[in-house]
Amino acid sequence: MPRPVTPLELKGISKSFGGVVALQDVDFTLEPGEIHGLVGENGAGKSTLMKIIAGVHTEYDGTMCVAGKQVRHHSARSARAAGIGMVHQELSIIPELSVAENVMLGAQPTTRLGLIDWAAMTRKATDYLRELGIDVDPRATIGGLPLGLQQLVEIARVLSSGARIIILDEPTSALSPPEVEVLFGLLRRVRLGGRSIVFISHFLDDILRVSDRITIFRNGRRIETAAVAYVDKAWIIDRMIGAGHRALEESYLGEIALDSRPSAPVVLETQGITGPGFHDVSLQARAGEVLGIYGFMGSGQLELARALFGKTRLRAGQVILKGRPLLLRNTAQARRAGIAFLPESRRSMLFAQEPIYKNMSISILGRISRLWLRPAQERAIAAGHVKHLQIRPASVDRLLGTLSGGNQQKVALAKWLTHLPQVLVLSEPTRGMDVGAKDDVLTIVKDLRAKGIAVVVVSTEPETILSLADRILVMKRGTIVHEFAAETVSKDRLLAVA
Amino acid sequence: MTPSNAAVELTRKASRLLWLRSQLRNIAPFATLLALIALFSVASPSFTTWDNVANILRQVSVTGIIAAGLTFVILCGEIDLSVASVANAVGILVAFFTMQDSSVNIANMPLPGGLAIGLAILGSLALGAVTAFGVTVIGIPSFIMTLAMLQIGSGIGAMLVRGQIAYNVPGIIATLGAGSIGPVPWIVVVAAIVLLLGHIVLTYTVFGRTVYMVGGNREAAEYSGVNVRLVLAAVLLISAVCAGLAGMLGVAHFGSAQQDEFDNYLLDSISAVVVGGTSLFGGQGGIGNTIVGLLVLGVLNNGLDHVRIDSFLKILIRGMILLLALVINVYAQRLRASQTTA
Structure with missing residues (x-):
């Protein structure tokens, strides 16, 4: 034979x-x-x-x-x-x-x-x-x-x-x-x-x-x-x-000492929430803390992030913001409650055919004025962000679609920087960005943490999680399977539990 | 690295060209309008008289009121096919609540004029609310939902008049629809006010901006914390109220309220919005475009009468103009998209 x-x-x-x-x-x-x-x-x-x-x-x-x-x-x-x-x-x-x-x-x-x-x-x-x-x-x-x-x-x-x-x-x-x-x-x-x-x-x-x-x-x-x-x-x-x-x-491949702050007040809490793609998730995000949620593609963490912003409805469980239960029926309610969100794909958060300033002001229009637009004020606010975040080209009237990916990401972030939210949920904040732009975004996020915002970073990239998070939750098949807090963690340990 | 003057000049030229290309949506309809006016002025001496100008304006007024509301809907990337039928139903409704001559055999309910108008407006709001509910709460695509409302509107009108014709409407409606101040017909004034209001809302208010943003990228609007479903419900209500107003004034304008008398106005109002250059995909365009579109259609219809063209050929020509506008519309969309994703 x-x-x-x-x-x-x-x-x-x-x-x-x-x-x-x-x-x-x-x-x-x-x-x-x-x-x-x-x-x-x-x-x-x-x-x-x-x-x-x-x-x-x-x-x-x-x-x-x-x-x-x-x-x-x-x-x-x-x-x-x-x-x-x-x-x-x-x-x-x-x-x-x-x-x-x-x-x-x-x-x-x-x-x-x-x-x-x-x-x-x-x-x-x-x-x-x-x-x-x-x-x-x-x-x-x-x-x-x-x-x-x-x-x-x-x-x-x-x-x-x-x-x-x-x-x-x-x-x-x-x-x-x-x-x-x-x-x-x-x-x-x-x-x-x-x-x-x-x-x-x-x-x-x-x-x-x-x-x-x-x-x-x-x-x-x-x-x-x-x-x-x-x-x-x-x-x-x-x-x-x-x-x-x-x-x-880079250094984060070694051991990272997590810096949890159990004493800081809890801003956002979920109790056994279940929605499309995830189930029975209970977590707490504290003021001035970056909570990282890591998981492989398809583990449900992106879906969880969307649900926290009211994009999809919960089937069970409760979201509590500063001790008050939240009814999240749509994204407008989440925004008014003080939750901000950046989705994983830039295309779904920006208006390519509109100028920079309109992209930045869209989520604060009602705060500037209830009825009439105040374009001068919008432009002034946007100019401040453009300067502070070093967005190139530095013109608030440029159409957004002509900007590079990293600069677009900064514009998207700027949307939530005028009136600081209580909670900022970031989904894959550094995906597909070059090293320089990545660093800029990381700096902005750390800056926000210093201002006492509860930041939730959701990602499938271990590097992003390790370089930002103070505490890490690991998701697998739609639910949380592990928590790293107040300990040292490395990429291999993170991958081992995921 | 200092760019030479020639290079700067070149980029300036290039950016001007880009700007021109991005304005194709606004320039093309306006150029079409000027060309048509020039053409008919040369072809017919009776075209360029004050009487005829007033004529054209009067002819586009009812369409203009409907198109003002429809512009909001199309800017959101949706469509409302029920506008003409809602107009018809509301027009019949206001006549139904008005005392008719004894020769009119309709089981109507005569009410004071103000109340009749109020109920008719309430009727248009109710029809708009049903559409909004179907689209935003149940999730029926607007194309299908408003197709159903087209039938429902026709049905309500038919039930109320039962094949008869009513003639009387409340006094103020009769004046606004058929009267004039000096040489200017009231209905032209009303249409101008409605279009101006629409322009102000779209251009200068927070709500107007959110309409453009929802049309530009609905997902991004939602991720920016805009209540997209509320905006969609609002534009569908605005569209229904504008249609209702056009219906009441139209009945006075035509001098009668009967079944199927607004049938042409659906295509006319959609054509006006689209020929004017407002994007069918949403987010681009506005009332200014709609006005140009109205005038293009008005001049075309009126001008073709003046040059004594075969009335059957007229229909064909209108169709070809609409097709051309659609081609430009889609092409302009693609041009703009290719610039911003490069």
Whole structure:
């Protein structure tokens, strides 16, 4: 009996985006019937590699062999034809269609007249789902099913298209523990059939439980590949963040002494609040303190932040501001109560086609005057912020859309600086900013803390949390799982509990 | 690093060009208006008389009152398809509360004039409130919700007159709708006041600014602590009240209150707002644009009569002008967007 061929082998893969090296001389091999875990920080190169394998990126150096034959995909379509399927974090199911239609999408059985053979489609899909052990009515509309089931159906579709290699990007981030169990059961059955799975995840516990081997990426290089049986979480984290280079990294990679102020009065308190994406969250934010809430993508912390500003409604629990229960039915109520918010995407907080001063004054118009606009006063206030925050270009009449990202972020912050709020909730305040702009924003936030504002910083970037927070809450699958207070903490400890 | 004078001059020229491009939405309709006036002045001597100018203004007045309210709605990025039908219903309502001649066979309820007007305005507010409730509380897209209200408005009007025609309206409405002070028709004065008020509210008040901001980026407005649903409810109410006022004056203007007499006014008022250059996506434009749009349509309609054109061709020409305006509208939007995201 011949030795089974290697399903996928990559040699010397390099890729750069406009001068920025994303992958450097990476070798990667996938064995038949294995589940291969892929870990690394954001930007370590693992997604880039998977996109090359799946035919999304077609320009790269190096060679790729699928089932022993050298290939070069020129599109995602040709990768699919070669038997490579990818399930992205954002599912690509069509919510309005039935489960059966989604499973057979693009491969619907037809009658001799070229019409869709509905009976055959339902039958095929049913057989297929049963074979994979997915218990779902094929006639149900998929949009109405729980996310976990939707994901299983999407995996079933990738399998039904004949994929021999399946790449899963963060498949467990939005799943509940029982759903994760079902997913793992499915993956193990798929593996028995000789197909190979690549499993990308930030959740090291999940990787350790289901994978056979693990590959660690850092700064565009493959650091190590090892059998999971011989490694543990600490070993992985060390290699992910580069223990040997710690001295070269910025100081926050070392131990940070948290400076909690248990004596300061509590400004904002939540009691067991539940909303879309998070549940049973109880927390306290104190005056003059930066409370950091850390979690991986999809852990519910961004949703929590939105709910604190009244953007989405709570299903249960209570928000208490300075001892008074708050009714948060809309964002205007939150603003009047003294809560300020900066969402994670700049596009959703700024008016690109309006000048700087209108962007800054929008949340204080009612304070300047109840009825008539006072543009002169608006401009004067804005000019003060522009000078103080060193916004470039220094003209309050410039259209906001012509500013750089960092300056736009400053304008968005300035919105809340004229009349200081009681609580400032910042969602991903430094995402996608260069180092200089990042520093400026951090300085502004520290300045606000010094003025006695309770600042809540929500982020998926450990560096941001570590460089700002006085106290850190860690969220996982929609709820708080750990608190760091009055102790020293480092990036690896933070990652270990998340 | 000191830029040379030539470079400074170049950037100044470039920025002027950019400014011109960003003003395309305002310049194009105005240029169209001037071109049409020039065209018809040359083509027909009877076009440029004072009588005809008054004519044009009178012809666009009812549309103007409706379009003033509609401008608020479109600036928010929404649409109100019920305006003409609300106008019709409210016009019939005010006649319903007025004593009619014995020859008019309607089961009406004669009331004092002031009360009749008050109830009619209340009626328009009620219709607007239903629309606002559907859009902001239930969450029905305004296009669909106001389509339903279009039917409901027609239904209310139909139920009240039952195929009959009423002629009498309260005295003050009759004066404002059909009378004139000196050479100027009252209805032109009312339309001017409504448009001016709309302009003042949109340009100089806090509420007006929030209308633009909600239209410019609804999510950002919400994240800035603006009560977006309240603003949407308010613009839909304003639109309904303007339509109601236009309905009452229109009935006096036409001299009768009957079913389906405002049918053309829906397309006319939307055309006026859009031809004037107010963005269908919201956030850009204003009453000034709407006035230019009204005049473009008014001059076009009136001018085509003066040059004795085939009346069927007239409809086609109007359609083509509207299409052209839409193309410019979308193009202007794209130009502006490309400048600010570069």
